[in-house]
Amino acid sequence: MPESEMKKICYAELHQSFRSLNQHMWQIPMIAMTLTGGLWLGTEEASDAMKSALFLFGGIANICLIIVLQRTRYVMGQILIKLEELHPEGVIVDEGVTLP
Numbered sequence: 001m002p003e004s005e006m007k008k009i010c011y012a013e014l015h016q017s018f019r020s021l022n023q024h025m026w027q028i029p030m031i032a033m034t035l036t037g038g039l040w041l042g043t044e045e046a047s048d049a050m051k052s053a054l055f056l057f058g059g060i061a062n063i064c065l066i067i068v069l070q071r072t073r074y075v076m077g078q079i080l081i082k083l084e085e086l087h088p089e090g091v092i093v094d095e096g097v098t099l100p
Contacts, residue, residue, distance in 0.1 A: 039054045
């Protein structure tokens with residue numbers, strides 16, 4: 001297989017991976033909100049010990065989801081770097097503006 005064909009395949013696969021990870025970036029906050037809201041409603045009739053356990057579980061779950069989001073952002077960043085290496089003209093790099 002020629003190297004140019006291999007680069008095209010790698011580029012397409014990296015795009016698919018990036019799209020999939022982007023979908024997760026939108027879904028994970030919704031999962032966290034649903035979990036937190038559901039636990040909040042579920043504690044209405046629970047005992048004090050059960051409320052503490054549910055809130056502790058919710059807090060740990062949210063911390064884990066934050067870690068998942070951070071890892072997902074890192075992997076997406078690495079994919080963007082690789083995409084830029086494969087096809088520099090196809091990547092828009094916007095560093096943003098530094099405010100005073």
